[in-house]
Amino acid sequence: MLGGFQMRLALVDEGKVLVYIPDPREALAPHGLEPAWLPVFYNPKMEFNRDLAVLALQVYLDRLSPRKPIFVVEPLAATGVRALRYALEVDGVLGVYASDISRVAYELIESNVALNNAWDRVRIFNVDANTLLYNLKTANTPVLAVDIDPYGSPAPFMEAALNTLGDGGLLMVTATDTAVLEGSKRSKAFRRYGVQLTKTPCSREIAVRTLLGYIARVAAAHDRWVKPLISIYIDYYVRIVAQVRRSAREAERMLWDKIGYASYYPELKYTTIRQDTVESFRGAQEVKIGPLWIGETLDREFVELSLEELEGKFGYLRTKPKLGKLLLSLREESLVQGELYQRLDLIASALRKQTPPRHRMVEELRARGFKATTTHYHPVAIRTDASPRELFELI
Ligand SMILES: C[S@@+](CC[C@H](N)C(=O)[O-])C[C@H]1O[C@@H](n2cnc3c(N)ncnc32)[C@H](O)[C@@H]1O
Structure with a gap:
């Protein structure tokens, strides 16, 4: 029994916190747990997302934060597990403001803050996310991290x-x-993000760049600019970690330099954000996609520091092997950021050739003096600065 709500609870541990969650047996679908059916949302598969979050916040605090200690806001907190983890696992967090619009979620967060003895670090609210954020702004609260x-x-x-x-x-x-x-729901994408999308072979990177482009355009409207540190598409979601700075001039420069369009050539299953590449496809059927973020999506130094933290302070994370694998892949990918990934299987099929093994392709491209890497986005894709002609020839 939780406040006025009847709910069977289970106790789980994650990172260094213990939390009550709604009994998962209440939300069993044929494919397993359906977190959205629970009276309060808790997705055990998102432990990975939360592990990456505490790791990234620590790296930010140690290396990039203009001030320490800091306040963090988690305005859609559900059970409060993420807010508690920020408060109890990241050095330099002075306090976390957590809110959820659902009353039952609020009461569960209350129990979880008590369970972890964290009342000195976590303040909780039962208000709309935007209300909490604007109230904190009105009160001049120095917030240096927000997790949406x-x-x-x-x-x-x-x-x-x-x-x-x-x-x-x-x-x-x-x-x-x-x-x-x-790009599978085009009119919704246009409504929600103001972009014209088409599903392409590199739709996962397009998803990341659509969201980044949207964030950048909203930021610019408020004289702010963004620098992506980690951008990924994993499992079934996109996750962005970015630093936000204030400067009208830089915001304008960001819009000119980092917002643009991708061109998709359906016949050859090739998508590009490079202007010189567009020239080489003159005459071919072209689909324009955007506006999107066409700048860098990863910060190599931030990724390297995250790897160091993972081996050090955060060695206890349960998802460490998966996190390490991802970060190593991102470190490699960060070397080739001027172009989208390309699906070798689809291009090979368009050329009526067999799909070459991707490690072999990476080696061959490097031997020819090009940059080339694998990518976390897709197991049969590579990133390279070779031109489409060079890539097609090699395939
Ligand atoms: C995906 S869950 C959050 C999961 C949580 N961040 C975690 O790491 O476990 C989204 C939560 O947002 C809450 N929510 C939805 N709309 C909201 C709004 N406008 N303001 C505040 N909370 C909202 C829902 O009640 C739900 O608990």
Whole structure:
């Protein structure tokens, strides 16, 4: 029994916290747990997302934060597990503001804060996410990290999050509306993110760049600019970690330099954000996609520092092997950021050739003096700065 609500609870541990969650047996679907059916949302598969979040916040605090200690806001907190983890696992967090619009979630967060004896670090609210963010801004609370982790699209919360974040603050965003971001629901993508999308072979990177482009355009409207540190598409969601700075001039420069369009050539299953590549496809059927973020999506130094922290302070994380694998892949990918990934299987099929093994392709491209890497986005894709002609020839 929780406040006025009847709910069977289970106790789970994650990172260094213990939390009550609604009994998972109440939400069993044929494929397993369906977190959205629980009276309060808790997805055990998102432990990975939360592990990466505490790791990234620690790296940010140690290396990039303009001030320490800091306040963090988690305005869509559900059980409060993420807020508690920020409060109890990251050095330099002075306090976390956590809120959920659902009364029952609020009461569960209350029990979990008590369970972890964290009343000195976590303040909780039962208000709309945007209300909390704007109230903190009105009260001049120096917020240096905001984590927007909704069920679906983060777009409705972006303006308030960017407005509340102090100069140099860290923005972390999850989006699970991947069908929209990847271009399968075109009119929704246009409505929600203001982009024209088509599903392409590199739709996962397009999803990341659509969200980043949206964040950047909202930021620019408020004289802010963003620097992506980690951007991924994994499992079934997009996750962005970015630093947000204030400067009208830099915001304008960001719009000119980092926002643009991708060109998709359906016959050859090739998608590009490089202007010189577009020239080489003159005459071919072309589909324009955007506006999107066409700048760098990863910061190599931040990824390397995250790897170091993972081996050090965060060695206890249960998802360490998966996190390590991802970060190593991102470190490699960060070397080739000027072009989208390419699906070798689809291009080979368009050329009526067999799919070459991707490690062999990477080696051959490097031997020819090009940059080339594998990618976390897809197991049969590579990233390279070789031109399409060179890539096709090699295939
Ligand atoms: C995906 S869950 C959050 C999961 C949580 N961040 C975690 O790591 O476990 C989304 C939560 O947002 C809450 N929510 C939905 N709309 C909201 C709004 N406008 N303001 C505040 N909370 C909201 C829902 O009640 C739900 O608990």
